[in-house]
Amino acid sequence: MSFRNSVTIVASPRPRVGKTMLARLLVDFHLQEGRSVAGFDLNTEEGKLAEFLPEHVIPSAVGEIKGQMALFDRLIAGDDTTKIVDLGHESFESFFSVAERIDFAGEASKRSIAPAILFVLTPDRASSESYRSLRKRFPQATLAPVHNELLGSAQHRDKYDLIGSGATVVHLPMLAPAFRRYVDKPPFSFADSRLAATFDVPIDVNIELQRWLRKVYLEFRELDLRVLLADLKSSIGPI
Amino acid sequence: MAKPAVILVGADKGGVGKTTIARTLLDYFGAHQTPTRAFDTESPRGTLKRFHPDTTEVVDVTSVPDQMKIFDTLGSAEARVTVIDVRAGLLSPTLRALNDIGFIESAKKGQITFAVFHILGPSIASLDEIAETSQFVGDASYYLVKNHINETSFFEWDPATYNSYFKKIKGAEEITVPKLNEMACEQVELASVPFVTFVANKGPKDEAANYSFVLRGYVRHWLGNVWSEFDRVKLIDLISPKAESNVRQVAG
Numbered sequence: 415m416s417f418r419n420s421v422t423i424v425a426s427p428r429p430r431v432g433k434t435m436l437a438r439l440l441v442d443f444h445l446q447e448g449r450s451v452a453g454f455d456l457n458t459e460e461g462k463l464a465e466f467l468p469e470h471v472i473p474s475a476v477g478e479i480k481g482q483m484a485l486f487d488r489l490i491a492g493d494d495t496t497k498i499v500d501l502g503h504e505s506f507e508s509f510f511s512v513a514e515r516i517d518f519a520g521e522a523s524k525r526s527i528a529p530a531i532l533f534v535l536t537p538d539r540a541s542s543e544s545y546r547s548l549r550k551r552f553p554q555a556t557l558a559p560v561h562n563e564l565l566g567s568a569q570h571r572d573k574y575d576l577i578g579s580g581a582t583v584v585h586l587p588m589l590a591p592a593f594r595r596y597v598d599k600p601p602f603s604f605a606d607s608r609l610a611a612t613f614d615v616p617i618d619v620n621i622e623l624q625r626w627l628r629k630v631y632l633e634f635r636e637l638d639l640r641v642l643l644a645d646l647k648s649s650i651g652p653i
Numbered sequence: 654m655a656k657p658a659v660i661l662v663g664a665d666k667g668g669v670g671k672t673t674i675a676r677t678l679l680d681y682f683g684a685h686q687t688p689t690r691a692f693d694t695e696s697p698r699g700t701l702k703r704f705h706p707d708t709t710e711v712v713d714v715t716s717v718p719d720q721m722k723i724f725d726t727l728g729s730a731e732a733r734v735t736v737i738d739v740r741a742g743l744l745s746p747t748l749r750a751l752n753d754i755g756f757i758e759s760a761k762k763g764q765i766t767f768a769v770f771h772i773l774g775p776s777i778a779s780l781d782e783i784a785e786t787s788q789f790v791g792d793a794s795y796y797l798v799k800n801h802i803n804e805t806s807f808f809e810w811d812p813a814t815y816n817s818y819f820k821k822i823k824g825a826e827e828i829t830v831p832k833l834n835e836m837a838c839e840q841v842e843l844a845s846v847p848f849v850t851f852v853a854n855k856g857p858k859d860e861a862a863n864y865s866f867v868l869r870g871y872v873r874h875w876l877g878n879v880w881s882e883f884d885r886v887k888l889i890d891l892i893s894p895k896a897e898s899n900v901r902q903v904a905g
Contacts, residue, residue, distance in 0.1 A: 479836050483867045490866050516870020 419527050420641070421489050425501040425509075426534040427544045429459070432562040433534055436586060437463050437500035439627075440532075441470055442605035443634045444496045452495045454485055456509065457502035465600035474499075476508045486512070490521050510548065519554040528645040530556040530637070532584065535570045542573045556644045558637055563588040584637055587629045593619055657727040658734045658766035658892045659756075663744035669774030670800040672700045674830065675738040677879045678770070679705050680849045682734050684880070685889055690732035692723055694740045694747075701738045703845050706857075708732075714739065714747050724756055727765065734892055744771070748789035757791050766891060768794040770828075774802065787821040794891055795825040801832040828882045837871040840864060848876050 424437045437453060441463075444451045453471035455463040464471040472488075475481035489497055501509055513519070522529050531552065533545055549557050559576055561583045570576075576583065589597070596615050597604070604627055606612050610620045662675045675691065682689040691709040693699030699711040712719040714737065727735065739747050748769075751757050760767035769790055797819060819825055841851045844864065852873045856862040883889075 479834055479867065479871075483836075483865045486867045486870075487865050512867075515874050516867055517873065518870070521866055521870070 419492055419494060419496075419525070421497045421499070421522065421527055421529045423499040423501055423509075423529065423531045424534070425506060425531055425548075426536065427503055427506045427541055428534070428536050428538065429503045431534040431536055432564060432586060433502075434463050434466075434500055436532060436534070436560065436562070437498050438466050438602075439586075439604060439630050440498045440634065441467055442603055443631050444498070445470070445603070445605040446631070450493075450495045452488070452497050454489070454497065454499045455502075456485075456505040457500060458504055459502065462600075463500040466602050468601055471500075476505055476512055482512055482516075486516065486518060490518070490525055490527060492525060492527075506544070510551065514551050519552050523554050523648075528556065528641055529554070530558055530641045532558050532560050532637075534560045534562055535574060535583070536565065537570065537573060539573075542570075545574055554648070556641045558582075558584055558640070560584045560586055562586045582636075582640065584633050586633070587626060589626050590622065593622060593626075597623070655733055655893065656764065656766050657730070658768070659727065659760075660734065660736045660768045660770060661739055661744070661747065662736060662770040662772065663739035663747065664741055664772040664774065665744065666774060667741035668802075669741075669772045670802045670830070671741070671772045672704075672738055673833075674770055674772055674798055674800065675701055675736055676704050676848060677830075677876065678736050678883075679708065680847050680876065681880055681883050681888070682736075682892070683847070683849065687734055687889075687892060688732045689734040689736060690730060691736040691738065693738050694743060695738070696740075699738070704847055714743065715750060720750065720754060724754060745785045745789070748786060752789050757789060757793075761792050766794075767792070768796065768888075768891060770796045770798055772798045772800050774800065790822060795822045796828050796886065797825050798828045798830055800830045826886050828886060830882065831875060831878050833875045834868075834871045837868040837875070840868050841872060848872055852876065 422440060424433045424440070426433055434457065441451050441453045451470055453463055453467060454474040455471050456474050456476065457463065462473070464473045472484075474485045476485060485499075489499070499509075519529060529552075531548060533548065535541070535545075545557070545559070548555075559570070559574060561570070563586060570583075596613065596619055599613075602613055604623075609615055609623070610617060615623065660678060662671055662678065664671045672693075672695075679689055679691055689708060691701055691705060692714070693701040693709050693711045694714045695701070696711055696713040699709065702709040702711055710722070712722060714720065714723070723735065723737065737747075748757075756765070757767075759765050769786075771786070841848060844851055844856070844862065846855065846857050846862075850857075850859075851864060852869050854862050854864055854869060
């Protein structure tokens with residue numbers, strides 16, 4: 415595979431766990447890396463991905479077959495674009511049940527696309543069960559657990575069996591709450607080279623933001639390598 | 654030489670997806686490398702022929718020359734299985750004709766494998782026809798296919814009435830065909846190719862096509878369900894009795 419055709423799905427069956435923030439950062443990360451990026455927004459509530467990055471994100475839905483075609487046909491298209499799906503909690507089950515039914519993972523691997531699912535960890539039972547079920551339903555996908563530090567420093571290892579490709583947790587470092595107000599007003603792109611001027615961000619805030627972004631992007635680079643490695647391993651076969 | 658098999662696909666009324674079932678059968682035998690030919694009785698213009706032009710011939714099953722074309726060639730044809738898509742309302746006349754030419758008799762003697770797929774729609778138009786059918790089927794393997802052609806229609810007939818009629822047919826087995834998404838169905842219609850070809854993203858001349866991946870996924874999932882029903886009733890064993898006798902030997 416190559417990153418030019420990767421598909422990353424940001425998911426959690428819970429609302430308000432930082433999925434959209436994670437998706438925004440992913441879109442901006444790949445833009446910063448100079449890749450062509452398409453985001454797919456499956457949220458129905460406000461604070462949507464499409465509002466933050468209107469130029470790069472397509473509002474999507476999986477309820478109707480037309481929406482499913484617009485979404486999944488684009489996801490597996492070999493158009494040299496990195497795709498990020500922000501899966502709203504309401505769409506969690508319907509998205510994955512359609513994906514399973516049409517064998518999205520199978521078609522993706524046929525086309526050398528390695529899908530990754532970023533799963534935001536929360537301590538509730540429903541989430542840990544969803545996580546387990548996803549691993550069973552999509553063994554070909556890299557299932558990467560994400561710990562959003564904003565949600566507290568909880569240890570999830572007792573609730574989630576973090577094994578295989580999921581053994582390493584992606585950490586989303588906390589952005590000081592005082593800075594959130596600068597970045598939570600859509601539209602907003604972290605990848606904007608003139609962040610301070612475009613979005614009216616004070617210079618000291620910008621310095622802190624850049625420091626935070628470096629930490630986030632480092633996590634993403636490591637994740638990319640893991641996806642690449644998992645794909646390499648699966649192409650070699652069991653070792 | 655293996656015993657030839659004849660499968661009649663019929664219904665007591667139109668629009669219940671008879672041709673759809675015939676198409677899934679042709680795809681199923683194709684997947685099992687069983688040479689198959691088909692006759693389409695929607696004379697003069699057949700729907701089945703549009704999807705499977707190479708294996709299908711359009712015939713008028715009530716005319717003697719066409720009957721000869723079908724039944725006199727059973728032993729000599731390369732195809733092991735003959736699927737006949739019987740036009741709506743023609744099921745009992747066809748069976749009667751088969752009886753008259755002694756076909757039912759040869760099936761009874763075991764010279765020919767004979768199966769009937771009776772497709773049921775959301776309602777039963779004519780229960781009398783079923784009663785009439787039952788006297789001709791003899792030892793045929795009889796399959797009642799509940800075809801869920803769309804979500805809104807449901808089986809409105811009363812199970813008691815239904816049983817009282819279908820109990821007349823000894824050993825009738827039920828097959829349930831789930832609904833295929835309308836848009837997926839339409840796209841296959843437009844493409845005019847067999848279901849397996851659609852799933853493989855190919856055109857009528859085996860050229861690469863560009864069908865929606867989602868729709869192909871729906872068709873694959875649906876076809877898998879239909880075929881697992883055929884597997885469940887051991888359709889292949891019926892067609893290839895050799896395999897069946899092997900199994901028996903091992904079991905006995």
